[in-house]
Amino acid sequence: MSLDYFSFDKAAAELERFARDVPAILAGHALTADLSAGLEFLSDRVETPFAVAVVGQMRVGKSTLLNALVGQDLAITGVNETTATLNWLKYGQGDVTTKFKVVWKNKPEEFLPKNRINEWVGDSVLARQTRCIEFFADAEVLKKAYFIDTPGMRSVIADHEDVTTEFLAAKLDRNSHQQGDSADAIIYVLPATARETDQSTLEDFSNSRIPGSSPVNSIAVLHKWDSIEELYPFDIVNEKAARLRADFSELVSDVIPVSAPLYIAAERFAIHFWDTVSLLASIDEDESFCDLVSDPEEFVELDEASIPVTVEDRQRLVQEFPIPWASLRMILRHARSRGIISGEELRNEIRHRSGIPALNNEIETRFFSRRRLIKMMSAISRAWEPCNSAVVRLRNEKKITARKIDEIPVYTSTLAGISGVTSAQRDILENISDFLADQKTDLQEQLEKSSVSLASLDATSSVIKELHAAMDNDIRGLELLDEENVPMNEKDASRCRALFGFHGPDLDSRISPWVDSGDRDGVCLDLEMFRRSLISYRNRSELSALLKHAETRIEQILDMLEAQPEQP
Ligand SMILES: Nc1nc2c(ncn2[C@@H]2O[C@H](COP(=O)(O)OP(=O)(O)OP(=O)(O)O)[C@@H](O)[C@H]2O)c(=O)[nH]1
Ligand SMILES: [Mg+2]
Numbered sequence: 001m002s003l004d005y006f007s008f009d010k011a012a013a014e015l016e017r018f019a020r021d022v023p024a025i026l027a028g029h030a031l032t033a034d035l036s037a038g039l040e041f042l043s044d045r046v047e048t049p050f051a052v053a054v055v056g057q058m059r060v061g062k063s064t065l066l067n068a069l070v071g072q073d074l075a076i077t078g079v080n081e082t083t084a085t086l087n088w089l090k091y092g093q094g095d096v097t098t099k100f101k102v103v104w105k106n107k108p109e110e111f112l113p114k115n116r117i118n119e120w121v122g123d124s125v126l127a128r129q130t131r132c133i134e135f136f137a138d139a140e141v142l143k144k145a146y147f148i149d150t151p152g153m154r155s156v157i158a159d160h161e162d163v164t165t166e167f168l169a170a171k172l173d174r175n176s177h178q179q180g181d182s183a184d185a186i187i188y189v190l191p192a193t194a195r196e197t198d199q200s201t202l203e204d205f206s207n208s209r210i211p212g213s214s215p216v217n218s219i220a221v222l223h224k225w226d227s228i229e230e231l232y233p234f235d236i237v238n239e240k241a242a243r244l245r246a247d248f249s250e251l252v253s254d255v256i257p258v259s260a261p262l263y264i265a266a267e268r269f270a271i272h273f274w275d276t277v278s279l280l281a282s283i284d285e286d287e288s289f290c291d292l293v294s295d296p297e298e299f300v301e302l303d304e305a306s307i308p309v310t311v312e313d314r315q316r317l318v319q320e321f322p323i324p325w326a327s328l329r330m331i332l333r334h335a336r337s338r339g340i341i342s343g344e345e346l347r348n349e350i351r352h353r354s355g356i357p358a359l360n361n362e363i364e365t366r367f368f369s370r371r372r373l374i375k376m377m378s379a380i381s382r383a384w385e386p387c388n389s390a391v392v393r394l395r396n397e398k399k400i401t402a403r404k405i406d407e408i409p410v411y412t413s414t415l416a417g418i419s420g421v422t423s424a425q426r427d428i429l430e431n432i433s434d435f436l437a438d439q440k441t442d443l444q445e446q447l448e449k450s451s452v453s454l455a456s457l458d459a460t461s462s463v464i465k466e467l468h469a470a471m472d473n474d475i476r477g478l479e480l481l482d483e484e485n486v487p488m489n490e491k492d493a494s495r496c497r498a499l500f501g502f503h504g505p506d507l508d509s510r511i512s513p514w515v516d517s518g519d520r521d522g523v524c525l526d527l528e529m530f531r532r533s534l535i536s537y538r539n540r541s542e543l544s545a546l547l548k549h550a551e552t553r554i555e556q557i558l559d560m561l562e563a564q565p566e567q568p
Helices: 008-027 033-039 041-047 062-070 094-098 114-120 140-144 160-171 174-178 198-208 233-247 260-268 271-281 286-292 296-301 311-320 325-337 343-353 356-417 423-482 490-499 512-517 520-537 541-563
Strands: 050-056 086-091 099-104 110-113 130-137 145-149 185-191 218-223 255-258
Touching: 008 033, 008 356, 008 423, 033 356, 050 062, 050 198, 062 140, 062 145, 062 185, 062 260, 062 356, 086 140, 094 099, 094 130, 099 114, 110 114, 114 130, 140 145, 185 198, 185 356, 198 233, 218 233, 218 356, 233 255, 255 356, 260 325, 260 343, 260 356, 271 311, 271 325, 271 343, 286 296, 286 325, 296 311, 296 325, 325 343, 343 356, 356 423, 423 490, 423 541, 490 512, 490 520, 490 541, 512 520, 520 541
Parallel strands: 050 145, 050 185, 086 130, 185 218, 218 255
Antiparallel strands: 086 145, 099 110, 099 130
């Protein structure tokens, strides 16, 4: 067993090799040339990016969140209801990034300069005539996934909600999921402001829930928590997330507290901003600090000698570094309550608290890797058919050719045995014998060619076949574990999930439940014990395939760990 069975990158490289080599092998033989066309889709399929849609109530910060994830201000944000169309954020370079594409409902699509986008904001006539808008940016993340910004649910602008729900429900259609077409993920943005009770968040979620979404493709974020009017809003939202995680466990993969403006500030604001904010947070007088953070006007106008940053400097600060007031206030309070005086430390702390790194990680490891596998597996399984047909044709051809080759000596000796012929007839018989000898050489060449094609086909597809079987078993195992009433305790089930690549297909993710066991030997020992403990399920016939696969995965992991050099 080799490393190829774990890492997605290696699997993708194998698939790429397969997609490149097999059509060439098929095209190289007259008998199979027609089948190579059936494989052209392969390379495209591996390349297609994922679609990630962001949905939620109006003004909950969907567009701001997308800008944080993409790393650029592509989606339009605003204090009033803003996004009026389905907006796709896609990868592009050069001229296209200065434009946007309008896909009209009733006329051909067109590219327009970016400065005209305001005509599509809010309740506009143009928005109603538009199917969707596409924006392009040269952002690394967009190479992997495109993002869809949606108009707010419960929108006062008619039609918005229907547009979003219908569109996304169609994308998540179970049947297309089977085909591996729907590699989409949905981020539900739920408000986490002070007046949102758990009950109202639950209601909000059920209102915006897209039919067909499930933990396999959905995640919830509690957004705008920075505006909770408490000293420790993060602790409050964290507790809320923990409660909702239990309520939502059947619906989304996780519930993560997020504040996009905090991340945008951490990523884009110069250190001057962070130094100034931490300086302001260290004011001696508690009362002055409370006045300073009481409202945005006071923040820039309060003129007291004890404040270590002048009124002019504060005015310049808010102009230069635009951030929602609630976010700025939260940063100031956070720095003060935790006694953070270093701008750099504050910035790192806020980046972490923004929840975006956790969200990115969740998107990547939970659904991208799993969806990527499903997508890849579906591409591979579609490639079997032409390959198998080619193998059958080549084998038949080989059989027929070999038979013909065997028959030739019989004819030749029959010819040689003919007696009592004239010399002219002898010449003819000799010509026939020569002709048969040439035929034999041609047939042998033909046989050789078919054998070479068969051998290359076999060599090229055997790795991918094994890979396919292993990953297919991962997916089947995960699906079984997703079912209700699986006869396995939760701890064992979650360990099997990890083994099957639930947290990511690479080795580290697969052994994540055991890494606490210390060094490599500790992990190996615990894995071995886990393998033995699975024996207790052996009388559950419905689990037999799953147990067998768990066993195989453990063996492969042990082989791989043992092959690794010991850490010093
Ligand atoms: N305090 C705070 N403000 C936020 C946050 N996210 C967004 N905002 C602000 O909320 C307002 C609305 O943000 P958008 O991103 O436009 O919201 P949206 O959900 O896309 O709105 P629609 O497109 O109208 O549905 C803007 O003024 C943002 O600056 C957040 O996490 N915290
Ligand atoms: Mg918006």
